[in-house]
Amino acid sequence: MRNNRPLLSLSHFSIRRKLLLLVSLSLFSILISTALAALLHRNDLIDARKNEIRSVVEATAGTITDLHARFTANQISHDQLIAQVRMHLDSARYRQGNYLFLLDASGQMISDAGRPELEGTDISSLTDSRGGRLLTDLLTQLGNRNEVFWHYHWAVSDDQGQLGSESAKVSYVTRIAGSNWLLGSGVHLQDIDRQLMERLLTLAILMLTLLLITLAAALIIAHNISTPIAQLCQAARRLGEGHLEGEVCGTQRRDELGTLARAVELLQSQALDALRLRKLSEHARFLEEFDPVTRLYNRQALGEALEREISRQQRYDSRLAVLVIRLVLLREITTQWGRECSNRVLNLIVERLRTHLRVDDVLARHGEDTLTLVRPEAGDDETLKALLRELLETIATPVSVDGQPFTLHGRIGVSLYPGDGDQEFQLIGRAEEALRSARRDERDWVWFNALTTSPVDQRLTLWQDIQVALEEDQFFLVFQPIFNLNSNQPVSAEVLLRWRHPQQGLISPAVFIPFAEQTGLVKRIDLWVLNAVARQLRQWSEQGLNMPRLALNLSGISFLRPDFEQLLNTAFNGDLQLLQHLELELTEGVLIEDMERIQEQIDAVRQLGVQISIDDFGTGYSSLSRIRNLDIDHIKIDRSFIDDIESSPQSCKIIEAILHLAHGLRLKVVAEGVETEAQLHELRQMGCDLVQGYLLSRPLERSDYEALLDEDLEIDADIL
Template sequence: MRLSDITIHRKLFLLVLILVCGTLITAGFALNFNKSDILEGRKARIQSVVQAGLSQIQALSAHLDKGTISQQQYDRQLLELIHATRFSGSEYLYLFNLDGINVAHPLMPELRGTNQMDMQDEDGTYITREMLEGVKANGSVFWQFRWPKPEGGPAVSKLGYAEQVPGTELVLGSGVYLDDLEAIFQARTNTYLGITLAVLLAALIGTYCIARNITKPVGRLARQMNTLAQGELDVELIDTTRRDEVGDIACAVQVFRDHLIENHRLRLIQEQVIFLETFDPVTRLHNRQALGEAINKEIARHDRDHKQLAVIVIRLDLLHEITIEKGSETRDEVLIALAARIHDKLHADDILARLSENTFGLLLPNVESRESLESNCRQLLETIAQPIPLESHHIQLSGRLGISVFPDDGGYDFQLIGRAESTASLAKRQERDLMFYDPRALNETDHSIELWQEMQKALEQDQFYLVFQPLFDLKDNTLISAEVLIRWEHPEKGFISPAQFIPLAEQSGLISRLDAWVLEAVAKQIRNWQDRQLTPPRIAVNLSGISFLRPDFIDTLTRIYGRYNVSLDHLELELTEGVLIDDLDRISDQLNSIRATGVSISIDDFGTGYSSLSRIKNLAIDNVKIDRSFIDDLDNCAQDLKIVEAIILMAQGLNLSVIAEGVETQEQLTILRQQGCDTVQGFFLSRPLKVDAFEELLEQDLVIEVD
């Protein structure tokens, strides 16, 4: 069993058991060392007595050697010395020679002159022989034997010590009786045992109190954690006021509970956002994003099967007028009824979606022929034209159908939907009920051809110029960057709106050249600022999906900025949501490669239908820009406010910065600041400025007013 498998309560009990055993073992060693210390003290005492006698015998021997005393006097004084030396009542000195002959014994004079080599105690120990062997080997010896006391009685343990008299054949010895050691040791044992038991008892009581103070709240916290893990968030934590580690854990559990509550709230918001990302809240149909994803899935399948699919955009006439006359509730009733009616006429694989206020989108994945498709569209028009009964009256609508077919009319969902929408708009202008996409009908008008030709000349003659719309940081209310926009000043026709020439550039294939011109113009402007010792802000450039997905885009980008010796850290690329519907692995690789150069990435017009937070969370991007359609009515529309709040919360949860575009009122700015938006731009703060005016704004070190 591993230690980690044992409960804290049992671990504490085991710890106490180890401490008790350790204390008892320590006490045992202490008693044993104490006994040894007493015995060493006895040894030191008899050794000092013997050595004192040795010094006296050496003094007598010195007098004998000098002739100051005779041999007879020496022998007499030696006997007197031995007989006179008594200590501690029962201890005495005795004298032997190295042959075991007793020279003098104060208590048994009859032993004098006798050989005592065979003298034994009651245990069979040869007392004299052991003494002389130790002396001959080491010059002195300690040894133990059993011998009766002089006053009689049974033999008791005795410690003997003997040492050879230097320069003689004599051995002087003595001994001390050890019968009192047991009593001393027993008394000290009782004392040690009493102290040890008292200490252990106090330790056990203290340990129990401490263990209870630990195990009880820890067990309570464990139960509370299990309760939280099961999703029950109404848990009362009572240990957060403690100042120990248990209190720290309780505080951490409280923070964990608060995070769970917040995550639960965010999950509800996320579910709402996910629903809004996928479904239209009024009709419960798929929205533009979901329809685009479905189209792409069908395109991937049809690429393998080599089949056709059709995208139909249904533009409803007079729906806007119904809203004005009858109100939004009546409009919603009409839409719900019409959506249910159309849905009943569809096949299981067909997908109906709501694209905008007065537009439906329809995906037909299995198109047999153009004739059968047109026949189905005629039936769809008849279904739409049938009166819709309301409470007090009937409403009859008509529709305009624009049709695009894969693969002839496009290879991506945004192309198929966009071209079907353009065709539906053209059908309304020409008062036709349905039209198939025809690029000649849409683009090859005299005006479009002329504009296309003029745009090529404008690129060659450098008729385009840049304007800069400032972006402001809402944390410190300062200008931090600018979005660069392209403008066209025709030498004869004057200002031409980007809404005219940019869509034409996308349709005619000029958009990549236009993007390259903008990137180079930005690099040139940054170089100009740096040469004039000005600090350039980060510049955001709108980039088309066509340019972004080109295999040579990164080489083109690095070549342009390398030519002007400008760091790509100054550049931010804004991509529309439509770019993200391409192959995710391909997009991710391209984004990672671009980010590696130092360029920042923003997703423009976020929320309009193509992408989702669940899709972009794994992509290397820095910012999301909330589409201005959610900002326009932010202070009046609760639904827009909820969507903006959800986007900000979820984006910042993914460590993405949030930019709101199209801020035109103080109320909108106030709401965005309250919701925690990071950056804003719009006419309320500044219109797009030419370079001179923008530089003046930079030099003013402008700070927006805090409301």
């Protein structure tokens, strides 16, 4: 396709050049206009001077006519006439150097104030520089008329009366009535041209000044426009290249460029937000598959990777080994030297273990102090034993952190595909069972095929039963009321999960919850509980009951899901009124994760109106100094402190300290596990805010809890 655009287009020029071109065109237009105006103005000046000359001559002609009439009437002599005429004409000078002359038709010059030497002389033979007779030319132009504007050339005299060169002159000449006299006065055209040039010079100076001012203004305007445009182009180029941190200039301007700058700034802000969201999304995806400390696969990703390897081993009909490795003493390092130190020790050991891995090996962090190695094409037993020895020797090699030496040792549980199972959960579960046997027997490693299979078969059955229970709604909720010690009334309830098995009856949460956390089923259970609580609150709202707040204990895995906020909105259909009756209880174990990530999740959840509390406070890794920056509402003192409140002064001091510090942070404190009146009395004296326990109420099924709400029950304020 041909490009029909002209070679020279305004789009090829910068704004500065366009403004200079505009100024140049304006100047050219002004010069043309000025030239035309000057030409017209010259004619106007000539006409004005002609009118002036005519008025002067006509005014003087009356006096001369009167003098001549007196002469005719013999009132004055000829000499007196001439003297008076000359005196009168000499006094009739006007402007600078303009005068009147008087001559008769025969050529006698009666009076000429400009050239006195001509007075009384005959000028009929006087010629100009072109050789023309002046009197003849005058009489010819005058003809039979009484007046005429006479155009001729005449010498110019200066202020001292000195004659110069001739120049074009125009004179008005009129006849004096009753005589043959001719009275006239004229002006040299060069005087008009000089006056015009003076005006044009003034105008030119003014124009030049205005031009310079306009040019300076154009340069300033061009700079004011082109500089921010160049800066905006640079900002747009930076955005295009992915550099989003630079400052956008010109956003404070109030013109179109300011609007454009703010648009670029908004685009940059949106790009930054998109980048942050993308990084958060990538980080969330990373956390879904990888351990944030070691950057190894986590438990969920391990299961998926193992499932893929099992499929591949089926095609090649080879053996696969699953090694669950426990790093003994790693937890003790955490307790004594802190989480950061133990994480550094763990990373040093992981880096050493990587040197023994093959390309197709999968290494994952299985738990707090547990790693899992999946080795495809594991080889025979002797090859595996050599690998086990290498791994244990590597773990036992001392590591140093900040000059502090640490020596760990490992224990390993081994399961093999296909002999020990053909499902990922079977192989991992049986390797864990072998590891537990190794811990009990204090052995370096144990092979699962050397164990009895009944415990593992029970775990497999439990895994299957939990999935059936979720599908058939065998789970149900009970509610343990929480009482306010100031009002002595139940203000909320903790939601507890129960399982009624069709054959085995009620199964304790202490049995299936830890197992669900180990196998990854806890996310499905949490989702079931969340939906059940939402349905219950919605039902109570429709019934018009006095709505309590329900406290729900969630696992850290579910709470830290990147889509958790969406799950809440889905379960409650986005009903913010219902969400205000929900409280999420997080165990202290959640707080060992990334605090920045936890803070972001808490802030997002609280924007929905949900309250947050920390459960089992005092038994985990956190402290009030750690959670002081978290936007939470309650902390729940672990029941182990409440149990000892009557017999242990230390427990009392700890509870008092927690209450004092929590109230200083404007947090309310819940005491759980209150089972005696003495415990309740002590907590009331200490200023505890909320309590729950068997003394006040056991966990109630839905109908019983609804009846409690209808009764408006109160604690006996005078107890003890």
